[in-house]
Amino acid sequence: MALPAIAPYSMPGAEDLPRNKVSWTPDPKRAALLIHDMQRYFVDAFTPGQPPVTELVANIQRLRAHCAKLGIPVVYSAQPEGQTPEQRGLLLDFWGAGVRGGPEEKQKIIDALTPSEGDLFLTKWRYSAFRRTGLMEALAAQGRDQLIICGIYAHIGCLQTASDGFMSEVRPFLVADAVADFSLEKHRLALDYASQLCAVVTSTQQIIDALPLAESTPAVSREQLRADVAELLMESATAIGEDENLLERGMDSIRLMSLVERWRQHGTEVSFVELAEKPTLTDWYSLLAAKQPVEPGAPGARAS
Template sequence: MALPKISPYPMPGETDLPKNKVAWTADPNRAVLLIHDMQQYFIDAFTPDQSPVVELIAHIQKLRSCCAELGIPVIYSAQPGGQAPEQRGLLQDFWGSGINDGPYQKKFVDAVAPSERDMLLTKWRYSAFQKTNLHEIMRELGRDQLMICGIYAHIGCLLTAGEAFMKDIQPFFIADALADFSLEKHRLALVYAAERCAVTLTTERLIDSLTQARHPVPGRSEAPCGEGRPGDAAEEPSPLTLQTLRENVAELLQERPSSIGEDDHLIEYWGLDSIRIMSLAERFRREGLDISFVELAEQPTLAGWWGLLSDKQNVRVSPPNYDYYTV
């Protein structure tokens, strides 16, 4: 019941893609990147330094870089190690006990490991939506597109795409940033996705689409991710004030701003949960304030947050990726 040893096979390219049934376009303001199960346990089934692993890792690196530049949230799914049979459920019958409880098998591949600003989703079944709050996270972030890469294409990646479709989330199946048991299984996943639930495309085509969607200037092409245009300057955001901070928090809580005291504990007293704090941190980072979920969670009062944010007002940065957060 262990994973099969996977022989090298050529990574599918543009000319190998099936015809898509729909013509959705990825939008950096609507999309989330899911990096699916890039753990040593799964990657060790492949032959190192051979296709498709070489292309898989290189293309995921490009996608991560593009998402960081465009402010697109990145979520990593990962299966926990040392699961009891009752936690594994029917997976036990098909695959045995899975990842052991040691540190090696469950860790992410170093070349594409998450940063402290990425989100981590603990995953229990094939689909990343099952027994997780991935759907709730996407709703809180106002996102309805899911770009899927990782392993294995015809198992967890494909079923995640199918479930996203059934939740009215547009999946983008990144053909050359996926890997599988064989070229046959890889192609099977691409064909099913293209014909039934997703847009199937290459890393290069997806990055081009995301780049063109970011506020295009008439008569001038956008530079690809990582290649800024000379002379371009971001619009300076309005300064944050204590009152606008209070209004932002009140909006999340659906309360009147005047009812929230500066020293009220926003988690214990007002019930502000982690997902809403994460969405607030994302809003601040879009405005160039380098604040993390952890910083906000450690000082959950208006006074504490204003102290942190006012110190960062004069040190605005380009919007990075999102918080590392276990959900």
């Protein structure tokens, strides 16, 4: 019972999402990301280079990268190759022997989504990624009770995982444009069912917007920056304009190097060149805000 060849269809957009029955919001401290069954065996059923698989892979990449930045655990599920009839169970009656073609070929996650070190990889045996995998225990161990679900196929494993999680007090978020299916009809079936009975149906961009990255806060405040500059120029802090060229005001190379060393001692690495290229209070504060503070003793830190 081979998988059907999947004809291209347009990936649902934000305007196509069904109305949700609940209004759960993803929380970076409570959520995990599940990349469901993105194996060559299943992805090969789609038409290469055509929707929905192009958008599917691109959106999962976006979600994975964003979750990694927030420290949200990333979980992969994959079905094993060469299951025995006992391992396959009733799936054998509906789908046959399952993944075939050798563990290095069809079982493998596609190259574009290769798991990273530290990601959790689950061997999956049934429709739901919770069955006989340890996923529930892994979520509980990390205090996670939300699951962002993407992958294939929407109306089979993704939907069953959402339903199973819901019945175990895990809030599922089914990402409409980061799942795909045998057809647009099956895809919509999954979204409609989930939105009404077990999950929040959302989009990739809505998930990213709901999980903003924290803005970097410079170790040197705007007030401290102005005070440091005023001290070196031997002027009143209020006398220096935000967008005034500080080189023309007297900020020579010796004073610039003094600022570099002073701010390094606060844990922020800047260079003489960076300060000299855009010598205004406004630009310097933006530069400091963009820099990640360096903890004392961390690689790159300098002794004071």
